[in-house]
Amino acid sequence: MAVRKVERSRERLYEEALAGLQAIVGEEWVSNDPAILIGYSRDQSLEIAHKPNLVVLPESTEQVSEVIRLANRYGMAVTPWSTGGNTGGGCIPQRGGILLDLRRMDRILELDPLNMTVRIQPNVTFGKCYVEAEKHGLRNANPSAPASVSMLANYLDKGVFQVSNRYGVGTDSILGMTVVLADGSVVRTGCDAYPGVGHVCAEGPGPDLGGIFHASMGIFGVVTEMVCQLYPIPRCEDVQSCEFEEEDMEGPAAYLRELAREDCAIETILFGDGYLALGVSENQDAAEVLRPSLPRHNCIAFIGGEDQEEVDIRRRQLLRIAARTGATPSAEALHEMLKDLLPWRRVFKIIQVTPRIERFSGMFELFWFNIEMDKAGEVHRRFTQLARRNFKDTDESKSELPFPPEEVTFYLQPLEFGRTGMLELDAFPNQAEPEGVKRGLKMAAEAIPLILDCGGLFDRPYGGVNSGFGWAQTPRLGTYYELLKQFKATLDPRNIMNPGRLALPSE
Amino acid sequence: MGSFTRNQFDPLLQVAKDAYRCGKCMLCKYIDHNEMSDIRFLNICPPGTRYQFEAYFASGKQEIARGLLQGDIDYTDRLLHAIFTCTLCGGCQAVCSVAGDKNPLKTIVALREKAVRDGMAPLPGHQAIFTSIENYDNPWQQPRARRDAWARKLKVKDASREKVETLLFVGCTYAYNAAAQTAVRDLARLMSAAGLDFGILGREEPCCASPILRIGDFETFRKRAEANLRLLNSTGAARVVAPCAGCYSVLKEEYPDFGEEDFEVISAVELLEELVEEERLKPRHRLARRVTYHDPCHLGRYCEVYDAPRNLLAAIPGLELTEMPRRRENSWCCGSGGGVKTAFPELALWAAETRVREAESVGAEVLASACPWCESNLRDGSRDRLEVTSVLTLLAESVLREVG
Numbered sequence: 028m029a030v031r032k033v034e035r036s037r038e039r040l041y042e043e044a045l046a047g048l049q050a051i052v053g054e055e056w057v058s059n060d061p062a063i064l065i066g067y068s069r070d071q072s073l074e075i076a077h078k079p080n081l082v083v084l085p086e087s088t089e090q091v092s093e094v095i096r097l098a099n100r101y102g103m104a105v106t107p108w109s110t111g112g113n114t115g116g117g118c119i120p121q122r123g124g125i126l127l128d129l130r131r132m133d134r135i136l137e138l139d140p141l142n143m144t145v146r147i148q149p150n151v152t153f154g155k156c157y158v159e160a161e162k163h164g165l166r167n168a169n170p171s172a173p174a175s176v177s178m179l180a181n182y183l184d185k186g187v188f189q190v191s192n193r194y195g196v197g198t199d200s201i202l203g204m205t206v207v208l209a210d211g212s213v214v215r216t217g218c219d220a221y222p223g224v225g226h227v228c229a230e231g232p233g234p235d236l237g238g239i240f241h242a243s244m245g246i247f248g249v250v251t252e253m254v255c256q257l258y259p260i261p262r263c264e265d266v267q268s269c270e271f272e273e274e275d276m277e278g279p280a281a282y283l284r285e286l287a288r289e290d291c292a293i294e295t296i297l298f299g300d301g302y303l304a305l306g307v308s309e310n311q312d313a314a315e316v317l318r319p320s321l322p323r324h325n326c327i328a329f330i331g332g333e334d335q336e337e338v339d340i341r342r343r344q345l346l347r348i349a350a351r352t353g354a355t356p357s358a359e360a361l362h363e364m365l366k367d368l369l370p371w372r373r374v375f376k377i378i379q380v381t382p383r384i385e386r387f388s389g390m391f392e393l394f395w396f397n398i399e400m401d402k403a404g405e406v407h408r409r410f411t412q413l414a415r416r417n418f419k420d421t422d423e424s425k426s427e428l429p430f431p432p433e434e435v436t437f438y439l440q441p442l443e444f445g446r447t448g449m450l451e452l453d454a455f456p457n458q459a460e461p462e463g464v465k466r467g468l469k470m471a472a473e474a475i476p477l478i479l480d481c482g483g484l485f486d487r488p489y490g491g492v493n494s495g496f497g498w499a500q501t502p503r504l505g506t507y508y509e510l511l512k513q514f515k516a517t518l519d520p521r522n523i524m525n526p527g528r529l530a531l532p533s534e
Numbered sequence: 535m536g537s538f539t540r541n542q543f544d545p546l547l548q549v550a551k552d553a554y555r556c557g558k559c560m561l562c563k564y565i566d567h568n569e570m571s572d573i574r575f576l577n578i579c580p581p582g583t584r585y586q587f588e589a590y591f592a593s594g595k596q597e598i599a600r601g602l603l604q605g606d607i608d609y610t611d612r613l614l615h616a617i618f619t620c621t622l623c624g625g626c627q628a629v630c631s632v633a634g635d636k637n638p639l640k641t642i643v644a645l646r647e648k649a650v651r652d653g654m655a656p657l658p659g660h661q662a663i664f665t666s667i668e669n670y671d672n673p674w675q676q677p678r679a680r681r682d683a684w685a686r687k688l689k690v691k692d693a694s695r696e697k698v699e700t701l702l703f704v705g706c707t708y709a710y711n712a713a714a715q716t717a718v719r720d721l722a723r724l725m726s727a728a729g730l731d732f733g734i735l736g737r738e739e740p741c742c743a744s745p746i747l748r749i750g751d752f753e754t755f756r757k758r759a760e761a762n763l764r765l766l767n768s769t770g771a772a773r774v775v776a777p778c779a780g781c782y783s784v785l786k787e788e789y790p791d792f793g794e795e796d797f798e799v800i801s802a803v804e805l806l807e808e809l810v811e812e813e814r815l816k817p818r819h820r821l822a823r824r825v826t827y828h829d830p831c832h833l834g835r836y837c838e839v840y841d842a843p844r845n846l847l848a849a850i851p852g853l854e855l856t857e858m859p860r861r862r863e864n865s866w867c868c869g870s871g872g873g874v875k876t877a878f879p880e881l882a883l884w885a886a887e888t889r890v891r892e893a894e895s896v897g898a899e900v901l902a903s904a905c906p907w908c909e910s911n912l913r914d915g916s917r918d919r920l921e922v923t924s925v926l927t928l929l930a931e932s933v934l935r936e937v938g
Contacts, residue, residue, distance in 0.1 A: 058587060062613030065601040066588030071558045078606075084586055111588065112560050130586050135573070154567040155576055174567035175560040 041080050044101050044125070048083045051093045056084040056131070067108060067118070067126045074116030079106065079126035086131040088205055088213060088251040095249065096211035098125050098523050106525050107245040109149035109177035114393070115487065117184075117244045122526050132251060135159055143257040144202060144226050149179045149250065165257040168200065169294075171451075179253045185242045185487055187449040189294035189329070192287045192441045194258055198241040202229045205252035206240055209519035216240070218254055226254065239514060242487045245525040247518050261293065261331025265338050266365045267345055269354035270322035277404035279324040280439060280448070282352040284400040287445035291344045292328035297439040299324065307364045326354060327365060394474055395451040396483035403439055403450050406481035410474060411435045414454045417470040431455070450483075475499040488529060545644040545651070545752075546603050552636045553603065556596035562626035562638055563591050565864035575859040575892050578625035580867050580885040581616075589616040592626035592638035599641050602648070609654050617645045618657055619881055621874045622748055623867030624835040646750030659877030660749050671741050672706035673876075682736035684708070684715040688722050691733030693769050698733035700725070700805075701771035701797070703785065705778030706741050707906040713913065714906035717923075720930035721777050721802050727934060728814040732775070740765065742781040744832075747788065749873045759784070760792045767796045777802035777926065779905035780871075783832035801833060803904050803925060807842040810849050810929075817932035820852035825928065826898035827855065828889060828912065829865035830905030843904045843925045850932040856896045858889075866892065868903075870911035886915025893920055902928055 041059065048057040058064070059081050068076040080103070085091045098105045104124030111118050120126050133150035140163035145156060154174035156167045168188035170181050182197035194200065203217035203226075216237035218226045230237065240247055271278045279297050286295055298306065303325050304318035305311070330341045349356060398406060418433045436453045454474075456467030478485075479500055488500060501508055511529075515522070546553070564570075565578050577583040581590040588594035589612075598616065601607035620642050627639040649655040656664055666675040684704075693701050702725065708718035725732050743758035766774060774797050776782035786799040809815040825847055833839045840862045847855045860866040869875070869885025889912060893901045900921045903909050913922040
């Protein structure tokens with residue numbers, strides 16, 4: 028009886044909140060219909076599906092602020108959603124409440140070609156921004172995500188790009204933000220903190236408050252505007268790939284580190300044969316035919332410059348590094364294939380591998396982390412052994428996976444001029460079968476401490492059920508973590524902002 | 535033992551795999567990024583762009599399918615609205631197929647089929663179409679006796695009485711819609727000028743049943759398709775020419791599931807392209823107009839006929855063909871397909887107005903298409919701002935008008 032009473036009272040609260048939200052954004056842009064709510068129950072991750080209780084589509088910072096004030100009054104969880112492509116369960120409203128769909132905020136508010144900046148709203152996709160930027164000879168970063176995802180959310184979540192060695196990760200490109208806090212107040216950071224100063228201050232003023240929102244997955248507030256850097260498109264571009272046949276990653280990682288240190292390429296990435304085959308082929312079948320002809324490790328560099336002369340100079344520099352580190356320049360046939368990815372916006376074609384291979388009988392087990400380049404080989408080797416141990420004797424006949432279950436696919440991107448790199452290692456348990464799921468969970472439980480032991484750092488410590496990288500490293504963070512918890516308690520005392528998303532045990 | 539038919543199962547079971555595997559990459563909302571050129575025209579999904587909630591996009595419909603399969607959700611008016619405001623344009627499918635092997639369009643069709651089987655559809659707004667096709671064999675509530683009225687002053691053979699080489703399958707909309715009849719008359723005149731041995735079934739011509747299929751009544755469609763196939767085979771024609779994109783796509787893509795076709799199916803624009811190439815038709819009269827071409831979904835994305843209409847326009851002297859930002863596989867739907875024009879006319883009009891603005895953005899004076907549904911809806915959306923016409927009419931103007 029008591030339970031029913033509580034449920035009735037919750038229902039009444041949601042009905043009241045529905046009316047309140049309608050008053051803020053208009054009836055058309057709010058719903059509590061299950062058919063509408065279920066659309067927001069999953070994202071790119073394999074997190075457990077969960078519906079919100081209400082969904083609201085505001086069109087301005089002011090409306091977002093009013094919605095959050097209302098949520099605070101009712102103590103309802105708020106899950107922000109820009110384009111919904113999060114890979115860590117960040118968009119799934121695990122505790123119900125209000126889903127804040129920011130889709131209507133889709134404008135490029137300002138593009139400053141002179142200072143190479145752009146001011147965007149949450150639902151400006153990478154695709155949309157690059158169409159505008161290209162008109163001015165500029166580009167935004169191309170992410171490890173499709174062109175359909177939110178540029179603002181990806182930058183905020185420390186997205187790693189093919190250009191990251193030269194220009195940094197997503198958060199390095201942020202110059203200023205407008206953030207609605209958990210009490211509905213609005214804070215402006217970086218260059219936006221002092222109105223009218225232009226783009227003079229990416230950090231601060233003073234201690235950088237903007238940093239608290241980086242990779243925070245909306246637990247401290249909702250970013251409704253962002254000013255970001257754009258980069259020049261080189262007048263002349265070409266591609267140079269070098270390869271390694273051996274299984275170990277030490278050689279390719281050393282080559283990439285040198286390449287990154289000398290900064291002779293604009294975009295640099297190491298693809299294993301599996302991903303590269305998928306990326307350059309039209310479909311799965313074609314990829315399977317192509318793959319045996321590809322080298323195991325393919326270090327791809329897009330080099331650019333003012334003219335062909337500059338490109339040739341950089342190519343010679345790159346080939347000297349290759350000779351020094353034992354890399355073999357790839358065959359002309361592979362270069363012809365890779366040239367198809369120029370101009371640079373076509374690199375998205377490779378990135379579309381992600382949705383292509385996703386959820387073949389479940390999703391691949393995906394681990395991405397930062398690690399020093401000279402440690403990449405060891406973690407790759409140990410991870411591969413672990414995958415083989417866990418997935419040997421798997422019944423492949425029931426699997427539709429693009430790779431054998433004991434296979435490990437990967438890509439590695441150098442960061443910070445080779446000081447570190449972003450390594451993604453993917454395993455392929457057959458999640459269509461209970462046995463495969465069991466093995467997959469065991470693999471994850473063993474892989475996370477292995478990666479940490481090898482010196483890996485999960486710099487985006489998602490706190491999801493399945494992608495719980497963050498929980499495992501929490502004990503090692505000590506006071507850092509205690510401080511984060513205190514920030515959370517101060518900024519969001521009712522814990523309404525995307526609760527449970529960042530691995531904060533007190534939530 | 536009976537045969538294994540589609541009817542025995544919940545249609546959603548056939549698409550369950552896709553519903554569960556949708557990777558939420560969100561590519562289904564936009565045109566291919568390689569084709570993006572104008573930020574005003576990046577979206578590909580009319581209902582999603584209009585209503586914005588996730589459920590109105592293909593990615594959200596995969597969740598609706600999953601929810602219904604798991605019993606997480608049940609039918610509501612909003613659910614039916616989300617399913618049936620889709621124009622079945624296939625834009626989501628065109629983009630999704632680049633990245634993966636999933637078929638969101640199939641999921642949406644299965645959702646409709648299930649709704650019909652569960653007695654939740656046809657919606658009241660669709661009922662008139664069903665009743666009309668049942669009573670009059672056309673969706674326009676027009677008497678069968680008037681079906682061949684458009685051809686009265688033309689000397690066209692009656693293919694129900696004499697054998698012809700080429701059967702012109704006119705389609706209900708060309709037969710009854712006064713504005714559309716101009717184009718089919720032009721087509722008949724062009725076929726005559728080229729010396730083709732052709733005829734029509736006149737009052738005996740049945741509805742192709744495309745509207746019934748698109749609304750989700752697969753069983754009724756199957757019965758009609760089987761009967762139509764028997765009738766068409768009985769004419770002995772070697773070729774069936776379908777000027778209506780809706781008719782063409784079911785004749786070409788769906789009917790073969792129900793039996794062998796003893797004839798080749800060809801669209802009017804493909805036939806005319808052939809006749810121009812063979813110089814049996816010569817576009818001579820100059821048409822100094824800036825024209826843009828709207829790809830009908832059933833001709834383009836459904837049947838991959840993209841070049842023929844463009845080649846016809848390019849063959850007309852003086853005509854300047856200009857392309858819209860969204861074209862070919864990435865075309866924006868006019869908004870009238872999938873039963874939307876009938877049940878949700880406001881959405882259809884909004885989509886058409888959006889398309890007209892896109893045509894205006896490239897400085898077009900004329901918006902041409904090759905489907906009576908598209909032309910009619912775009913005409914509504916244009917409100918006389920642009921001339922909306924058929925490729926057939928433009929070609930006829932150039933070929934048949936006296937030079938001078």
